[in-house]
Amino acid sequence: MDVRPKILSGRDRPAFKLPQHTQKAFECLNQMRKDHLLCDVVLVADNIEIPAHKAILSACSQYFYAMFTGEMTESKMDRITLQEIDPKALSLLIDFVYTSEIHVTEDNVQTLLPAANILQLTEVRDACCEFLQAQLHPSNSLGIQDFADIHACTELMHYAQMYTEQHFTETVHYDEYLSLSETQVAKLISSDRLTVTSEEQVFEAVMSWVQHNLMSRQDLIETLMEHVRLPLMSQEYLVQRVEEEPLFKTNSRCKDFLIEAMKYHLLKHEQKITFKTPRTQPRNPIGLPKVLLVIGGQAPKAIRSVECYDFQEERWFQLAEMPTRRCRCGVAVHSSLVYAVGGFNGSLRVRTVEVYDPQKDAWTTCPSMEARRSTLGVAVLNGCIYAVGGFDGSTGLDSAEYFDIRMGEWRMMSPMSTRRSSVGVGIVGGYLFAVGGYDGASRQCLSSVECYNTLRDMWTPVADMSCRRSGAGVGVVDDMLYAVGGHDGPLVRKSVEVYHAEMNTWRQVAEMHLCRRNAGIVSHGGKLYVVGGDDGSSNLGSVEVYDPKTNTWTLLSSSMMTGRSYAGVAVIDKPIL
Template sequence: MVLQSIAMEARPKMLGGRERPAYKHPQHSCKAFETLNMMRKHNLLCDVTLVVDDTEIPAHRAVLSACSQYFYAMFTGEMTEAKADRITLQEIESNALVQLIDFVYTSEIRVTEDNVQMLLPAANLLQLTEVRDACCDFLQSQLHPSNCLGIRAFADLHACTELLSYSQTYTEQHFSEVVHYDEFLSLPALHVCKLISSDRLTVTSEEQVFEAVITWLQHDLPNRGENVAQLVEHVRLPLMPQEYLVQRVEAEPLIKENSNCKDYLIEAMKYHLLKPEQKMVYKTPRTNPRTPIGLPKVMLVIGGQAPKAIRSVECYDFKEEKWYQLAEMPSRRCRCGVAMVNSMVYAVGGFNGSLRVRTVDMYDPLKDSWTNCPSMEARRSTLGVAVLNGLIYAVGGFDGSSGLDSAEYFDIKNGEWRMIASMSTRRSSVGVGVVGGLLYAVGGYDGASRQCLSSVECYNPVTDMWTPVAEMTCRRSGAGVGVIDGLLYAVGGHDGPLVRKSVELYNPETNCWSQVAEMHLCRRNAGVLSNGGLLYVVGGDDGSSNLGSFECYDPKSNVWNMLPSSMMTGRSYAGVAVIDKPML
């Protein structure tokens, strides 16, 4: 009794009226699984052995069942495996099983290029949805024009619906780049038909689809020649310029030799003869404009003058409306041209602060890094750069002693620059744009006569010839050029000391320039690009200082709007490009 009395007195007094939550150790589950994993490795209390080929993996039924519906159904059902000590698994690689069982016990797995194609089907089979989703996320981050068709097929085979949808959209979004890779050239005819019939295909002109079809056919002409009509049926010939139909489509031997293709060509020619109001009611699958669905976009502003040449690269996220820094270029560069091909961004030529250069640097958005590319034939700063049929064209510019009338293009596949026909006049500070399969050189400065130019000429890659078109309504050197809905916009620029905020557009069908609403600020040497049906102008200078602001133009309302977020560094002579937001 004495001991009991002492024990009662030793008990701490409780405070009544307060109910405390149950104690929970935050690391309990983790420590338990660490112990279970140690036991598995030492084959302690394991009650099943998984066998694949010559690999045997001891494990615990309860652990496998808790993490995988596949094993849960196996061990709790009426299957013979429910009581078996050894279970041989089919249709799974031993390396994949080892990694997946490690995941079951540790919750960790490393997905890489080397194991993703092995892990994903195995995770699907064992119903380890977390690993399957991790594999899909990895493949999505690796999407590139060179592999998106293969990833799409892989996603379709293993019923990964989100990855399938994303890779399909990516393929449509990057069609003009996808067609240059072996995956496209190896597609069966039915798959090519399905791809080019999509309304969501993103192309700057329908000519790109036609050229892709011809390239696919010629890749194995003896076996593919019979598919020409099947494919051309899905090319929207009526949406092509009449000149291209006559000079390129009608002249193509594969079209000439096929009666069905001739019918599609005649349909296109007749469509061009219709009056605008007749075109509105004349509807066939080939007269419907494509309506692509874009992936999230960001804008790169590359290098520039602030006030000297800089290496800085800034990025604007259109959705988040924020600016952030990216990897700097290898060297200072302003007055360059910028182009995007195969999801890579190229900074071409320019001025490094002391010399006009012919060097080219390439930016990989997924790696956020720059590498060197083959240099141009000529030194060019204040040049115009554009992409036409997968080739990067560098037009005009200044080589340090005189303005240039020459032009050249870069064949990325062969890694070579080649000269093309020269323009009719020297053009430095020239703007360029591509409409209807033609390259337009807009305004600039003619060093010989020391005049800013209002003249414009266009280059036809089929004939290798430059042809003059209607002049602008005023002289513009250092104007930005952008394209929306087949119309060419010349933005700002200057005529001597006069810096302009005026903007005009060129309609190739009427060969006429007309004025549209003015910008809020005078700008020359600004970056101009289009995105989502809007025209953006970034930076530049107003004649006295560099600008960090940017504004956008809505052609539907004919209104310019200043955007609230300015660049971190005001700059002129910068290059600009729109790319898909990297999935880093």
């Protein structure tokens, strides 16, 4: 008797598939491995023995596939010793083969990556590279670059190299740089892609390396100075620092480099164009992927919000809020950390400083300033953070101070010639410029500008702007200092002017689309970004971009999520979160 059910035609269904089948099978295989069931090979590294299944190893690793399916002697062996592989790394990697999971840490990455390379477990190698890339810091980027080069991780090597070049001024303060060979230093400082605000920083980096081991390195200075672009330094620095350097006075070739630089400064502008040597060529840094941070601000009260604009993806998103409300602060970037300095918390002007770590998306604190300051100007010069002017709650300030990051302390410096709250600052040619602001004593918005020389601890007046500007945005592109918008009493400006330091002159450039004061301003990719601010009646969420090459302004396609004035802004490497 046929008891099979009748199957109706035309009612076929898709094939049955169990999504968890592979995972369950591998869980079972892993347990069999642990129980030494049906294992046909034992892997040996030092004193560790790991039983496994040849078929599983071959399916997950081209290294083992070639070993067990080819003509190699090991294909017939049931016990294989693996040379030059760390035993703990091997154990982790075999666990990964069976579980698809591995935890990369600071303790194991340096043994895990080479082992993964040997066994051709490319996914683990890539995970190690991503981990190291996220760990990049000025103190370790040279070491990571060298490590990546040794193990043929080309993408990580190039990324670490770009990181080092972009963070050159911080990198040179650490032991990895001071321990480089002469050839390695020469290769680094000869790069056109070094990100430096002035060539003086390259000179000081070379002198620091030489002084670190003076007896054995002093004769190498002439070889290194061939790659330092002395003609691009200020004439004052050449005379006061370079010419007075004892190692220069005793080295004829270094003297020749100095003469070349001084001769270059004596040439007229049109002559400089034709006077070309490797040392007169400006550096042209290529940056890592960047994002724009907008920190705190007034909307309409002080806020904690931090927004981020991704230049590649052209979108805004939120980051970790500041621990406290803060507007009218200054913002500085050093060693991949972002410092929010001073400001107003909604009730008090503050001395405090909060520090943002992009890789952790977290805020911490660091030592407070000597004075309470809001609407101050902040800039980074020679590895120090300068805080200039501002308002302490009762009066405008002519005082200024700087934060020595390595020492972790603030120090006072010479005061300016006048009180300046709502002041803008910028760095050009190794000098700090304080632009405009408001003088509470005379109750006037200011057109005056003064320049600070760190070597002399002295402020010097330079040419006035064409009009009074308080709350102007001040930014630097290609060693040109821009004063953007601001106000003179009730009049909010959209005009813009630019300062040429060598000529000591200001000239007008194209106006913005909108009147703005108290906007954030930052340079990126040879352009100037002006963020938010207010027009005298309401806060703005829009961002305008100035291109000096075309003398035109464009509005960014998307505005901030929160319109705000008195925000701090910065451009940083795109964090890996």
